[in-house]
Amino acid sequence: MFLHGTSKIDASGELVIGGCSTVSLVEQFGTPLIVYDEELIVERIHAYHKAFEKAQMTYHLAYASKAFSSLAMCQLAMEQGLWLDVVSAGELHTALKASFDPKHVYMHGNNKTPDELRYAVQAGIAFFVVDNFHELELLSTILEEEETHADILLRVSPGVDAHTHEYITTGQQDSKFGFDLASGQVNQAVARVLELHRLRLIGLHSHIGSQIFEATGFAVAASRMADLWQHLQREYSIDLHVLNLGGGIGIRYTSEDMMPPIENTVYGVLKETEKAFLERGMTVPLLMMEPGRSLVGEAGTTLYRVGSRKDIPGVRSYLSIDGGMTDNPRLALYGARYEACIANKMLEPATDLVSVAGKACESGDMLIWDVHLAKSQPGDILAVSCTGAYNYSMASNYNRMARPAVVFVKNGQSSLVIQRETLDDLVRLDVVGSNRHVVHSFS
Numbered sequence: 001m002f003l004h005g006t007s008k009i010d011a012s013g014e015l016v017i018g019g020c021s022t023v024s025l026v027e028q029f030g031t032p033l034i035v036y037d038e039e040l041i042v043e044r045i046h047a048y049h050k051a052f053e054k055a056q057m058t059y060h061l062a063y064a065s066k067a068f069s070s071l072a073m074c075q076l077a078m079e080q081g082l083w084l085d086v087v088s089a090g091e092l093h094t095a096l097k098a099s100f101d102p103k104h105v106y107m108h109g110n111n112k113t114p115d116e117l118r119y120a121v122q123a124g125i126a127f128f129v130v131d132n133f134h135e136l137e138l139l140s141t142i143l144e145e146e147e148t149h150a151d152i153l154l155r156v157s158p159g160v161d162a163h164t165h166e167y168i169t170t171g172q173q174d175s176k177f178g179f180d181l182a183s184g185q186v187n188q189a190v191a192r193v194l195e196l197h198r199l200r201l202i203g204l205h206s207h208i209g210s211q212i213f214e215a216t217g218f219a220v221a222a223s224r225m226a227d228l229w230q231h232l233q234r235e236y237s238i239d240l241h242v243l244n245l246g247g248g249i250g251i252r253y254t255s256e257d258m259m260p261p262i263e264n265t266v267y268g269v270l271k272e273t274e275k276a277f278l279e280r281g282m283t284v285p286l287l288m289m290e291p292g293r294s295l296v297g298e299a300g301t302t303l304y305r306v307g308s309r310k311d312i313p314g315v316r317s318y319l320s321i322d323g324g325m326t327d328n329p330r331l332a333l334y335g336a337r338y339e340a341c342i343a344n345k346m347l348e349p350a351t352d353l354v355s356v357a358g359k360a361c362e363s364g365d366m367l368i369w370d371v372h373l374a375k376s377q378p379g380d381i382l383a384v385s386c387t388g389a390y391n392y393s394m395a396s397n398y399n400r401m402a403r404p405a406v407v408f409v410k411n412g413q414s415s416l417v418i419q420r421e422t423l424d425d426l427v428r429l430d431v432v433g434s435n436r437h438v439v440h441s442f443s
Contacts, residue, residue, distance in 0.1 A: 001341040001385055002255065004298045005040030013347035015383055017301060018409030022343040025407065025414060026303055026381055032323035032404040033303045034392055036417075038076065039410055040299040041388075044262060045080045048291060051266035055274065059287045062106070064247050065091050067292030067389040068300070072408060072417035074098035083126070085290045089116040096123060108155075110176050117142050127151035129205045129244070131178055136192055136199070143198035150198065153205040153244055154189055156181055158224045160208045160217050177207070186228060190236055201238060203285065204229065207246025210293060213259065218245070219272040226276035229285075244288040245269065251297040253386045254337050262294055293389035300388020302328065302404070303343060306380040307359070317354045319373070321382050324358010325365040326401045328384070328391045332364050340371055343383040348374035356382065360399050392418070400426050 003009075007017050015022045018037050025035060045061075052059045062083035065074065069091050075098050077084060083104040086092045095105055105125045109116070110132065117139055120128065130136055130152045143150055157178035179185040193201045206225050208217050222245070229240060249266065252259050259265075270287065277284045304321035311317045330336035340356065342348070350372040358365035367384065376382070395403045402421035407414045 001339040004385060005037040009346040013345060015343035015346050019412030020409045020414050022303055022381060022383060029405050029407055031303055031305045032327050034404055034406045035301045036388060036408045037299045038408045041296055044295045047262040048266055051263045055267055055270040057270055057287050062290040064290045064292030068296050068393050069094050070418055071098045074100050089119050092120055121146050127153060129153045129155050131155050140196040140198050149200060151200045151202045153203045154179055155205045156186055158206050158221045160221045190232055203240050203242030205244040208248060210248045211250040212248045213250050218269045222273040222276045226280055230280050230282060241285050243285045247291045249294045251294055254339050297389035298386050302384045302387040304382045306376045306382055307378055318357045319354040320357045320359060322359060324360050324367055326360055326398050327395045327404050328387060329394050331366055338368050338384050340368055340382055340384045342374040342376050343381040345374040350374050397426060
C-alpha cells in the first residue's frame, strides 16, 4: 500500500499515521475507525493557496463539506482561511454549530427545500448557487417574506465531458444540475433574475465533475464560461464579478492513478481561465474553487478488524472485516478501487491474494476485489487508504450497524472528533405508537 502524508512503518512493523500507532488507535477507539492525517489536510489546503498566489489571482478557496462534514472539519477549514460550501440544512447547521462565519458560507443543491432556503437566509450566508428556475421563484418568495435580499451565482451546465465515471460527471448537457448553456436556459434565467428585485446576480458557477485526471475539461469549461460572461455583460449590462470554477480534481486511490502535484494542476486551471478572459479583452474576475476530495480524501484511512475467511479452491478467497458498505459504499456505487494492508504486519510479504468482503447481508458488500495482503488471522487490522472523502459522509445504518468513530491525528496525538454510534443510538429516534400493544403469541 502506498503511504500517504505522515504515514510510515515503525520498527515493529506497525503502520503509523500522524505519529500514532494504528494498533494503539484500534485498542483505544475500536473498529471500524476512520483516521484523518490532519497534517496532510493542511498540506493540501496550502497547495491550493500556493497555486492561487503563484497565479496572482484574487480568490476565495472553499471546502466542499459534502466530502466530510463534522464540527472538527469545519473548524479546521476555518482555521486555514477557507470558505465553506454546503448543500443541505444539516451541513449548514454543522457549520454554524462550529462557529463558522456565515458570511463565508454559501449553499449548493439542485432541490433546496423551502425550509433549507429560509434557514440559510436567516443565517445570513454569503450567497446561493441557484440551480434552476423553481429555486429562483422560491428563493425570491422567501426573501420577500423575510424582507431582505440575497446574492446569487447561477450554476451553469457548460456541456463539458470531464472523462470521469458517469455517476460523478456533472458538467455535461444531460445533467440534473444547473442551467443548460446550449439551449439558452442561462439567458432565460438572467432575464428572470433581473425581474426579481430581491435577487442580486453577482456571478456564475461551473462544476464539471469529480475525480478528474485531465485538465482538458477545465480549459474547455473556462473558455465557454468566458464567452458566456462576455455575452451576459453586453446583453444585460450586469456587473458580474465572481466566477466559481467548482472542484473535481482527483486523488490517487491506487497505483494506476497518476496524478501530478495539486499545486501544478490548480495553477494550470487558473492560467487557462486567465487566458480565456484576457483573450476576450476582459478583466479576470474574483475566482473561487471548492475542493473536497482533494483536500481530505488521501488523508483518511479506515481501520478494520479481520474476521472470517472463506477459501473457494481455484476460484477466490474472501476475507471478511467488521465494516464494509455501511461505512464505505463507494465500490457498490461506482466501482471505486482501493489499496490496503495488514497494519500490524507491515514488514511481512504481501503474498496472500484475497477479496475483502463486508459484513452486511448483501452479495454486493465488497470493499476490494483481488488485493495482495500479508497472511492474516482473525483479529488482525486491515487498513484501507484514501477513505477520507465520501465515506463517513455516505455511511449508513443498514442492518442496524452503528457508524464508525472518527479521529484526527497529528504529532503523536489523537483526537476523537466523532464518537462511535451505540446500539441505543440506533433506536433513539424510533417511536412506538400509543395504540401498539405487546402481544405474545406462542403455538
